[in-house]
Amino acid sequence: MEVKRMLFKKRTVLASLFLLAAITVLAGCNVEERSAEVNKDDTVKKYDLVWFDYLNSDSNEGAPPVKVAYMDKDKVKTKTFKDYTEDVVDIEEPYIKIKNNEVFIYRPPYLKYVQDPVEGKVKEKQVQQGSGHK
Incomplete structure (x- = not known):
């Protein structure tokens, strides 16, 4: 009887791990699909990105919100988003x-690991002093 219980527990744990892995993979595909869908959708307006930053705090549960600065009609606008997707693409x-x-x-x-070497000449050089230097 004890052996049957151990086998049942083992099977239950393995099934749970498999189910968790499947959910994780499917959730990732959903995000990638949504991102690809939005990228192809010409009705969604595209803005030049100025900067973005994650807003970390102790009260955030899950992914932290992100603050984004972008160009809209030659003006910089900022907005905070709770839902976001970040895609690293070769652009x-x-x-x-x-x-x-x-x-x-x-x-x-x-x-980028494959970059052309940077060439040039130093025209002006300044040595910065530390805060303790008088």
């Missing part, structure tokens, strides 16, 4: 799309 200039109360952020990677 030069970052942009956002806003649909309802959700922002979709499309940005290049922070580091």
Whole structure:
């Protein structure tokens, strides 16, 4: 009887883990599909991204809200969003799309490993002094 209980517990745990993994994969696909759908939708307006920042605090449960600054008619506007999707894509200039109360952020990677070397000459150099230097 004890062996049957152990097998039942083992099967239950394995089934739960499988179900949790399946839900995680499906949830990720849903976000990617929504982001791709919004990116292809020409009716959703595209804005140039100026900057964005995560607003961390102790009271946030789940993902933190994000504050976004973007260009709208040659003016910088800022807005905070609770729902957002961030896509790292191979582009030069970052942009956002806003649909309802959700922002979709499309940005290049922070580091590109295959970049052309930077060449140039230093025209002016300033040495900054620390706050303790008199």
